[in-house]
Each structure stands twice: as structure tokens, then as C-alpha cells.
Amino acid sequence: MNISEVVKKTGIKASTLRYYEEIGLIKSLGRRGLQRYFSADVMDQLALISLAKCADFSLQEISTMFAANQQHLVDRNKLLDKAAHIDETIQRLTIMSNCLKHAAVCQAPSHLECPSFRRLMKAAIKGRLTGSD
Numbered sequence: 001m002n003i004s005e006v007v008k009k010t011g012i013k014a015s016t017l018r019y020y021e022e023i024g025l026i027k028s029l030g031r032r033g034l035q036r037y038f039s040a041d042v043m044d045q046l047a048l049i050s051l052a053k054c055a056d057f058s059l060q061e062i063s064t065m066f067a068a069n070q071q072h073l074v075d076r077n078k079l080l081d082k083a084a085h086i087d088e089t090i091q092r093l094t095i096m097s098n099c100l101k102h103a104a105v106c107q108a109p110s111h112l113e114c115p116s117f118r119r120l121m122k123a124a125i126k127g128r129l130t131g132s133d
Contacts, residue, residue: 003028003036010046025049025063055082096120 007014020026021036026045028036045066052062065074099120108114 001038001040001042002032003038006038006042006046009043012046012050020046020049023059023063025059025066055086057082095123 003014003017006017017026021028026038026042028038030037049062065078099116103111103114103117106114106116111117
């Protein structure tokens with residue numbers, strides 16, 4: 001299929017597809033005139049790339065995972081590490097969301113007088129909400 005068909009089926013911009021090819025994430029079969037052509041397998045490859053990006057893997061990490069053997073056998077420990085990182089982020093954001101929702105409806109005259117909001121501020125200054133030290 002040509003690059004236009006891939007764009008239409010995936011919604012991924014042609015410039016992004018060309019970049020993915022440039023950095024080795026996907027391969028074209030060649031060109032006819034100015035059009036790149038791809039095998040149908042590129043759809044699975046692009047789906048895996050999209051899934052990895054949603055899981056917050058960088059393109060470099062994705063490239064490393066895929067380049068090892070071209071069979072997309074991902075290091076399971078990397079997946080577990082990423083899942084743990086996502087779980088920590090969810091926990092932090094849930095705490096923040098709950099505190100902000102409380103502060104929005106709190107009857108205290110000022111946010112600074114709200115104990116829940118003050119706990120959020122204290123956690124933020126200690127780096128507990130951003131994951132930094």
C-alpha cells in the first residue's frame with residue numbers, strides 16, 4: 001500500500017511515517033515515483049509503536065526494543081518497570097485530583113485555610129507529587 005493509504009488507515013501524518021522510516025522503526029518496500037510503498041505488516045508495526053507511545057515509551061526506547069531481533073520480543077522487565085511507573089503516576093494524580101476536588105467545594109474561607117489543600121501543598125514541596133526529590 002502506498003503512503004497515502006497508510007495515512008488514511010492510521011491517521012498518522014506522512015511526515016511522521018517518513019520520520020519513523022528514517023529512524024528505522026518501519027521499512028518501506030520501495031518507491032514508485034515519489035510514493036513510498038509499504039507491506040500490510042506496517043499496520044501491525046504502527047499499532048505497536050502507537051501502543052508503546054501511549055505507555056510513555058520514547059521513540060528511542062521503542063527503536064531499541066524493536067531493533068534487537070526484528071521480532072518485537074520486548075524485554076518483559078522493561079514492561080513491568082513501565083507499568084510500575086504508570087501505577088505510581090496514577091496514584092499521584094489520583095491524590096492530587098481528590099485534593100483539588102475537595103478544595104473546590106471546601107467551606108474554608110481560603111484555600112490556604114483548608115487542611116486538605118495544605119497537605120497537598122506540603123506534599124508538593126517535598127516532591128511527592130512530581131516524583132522528584
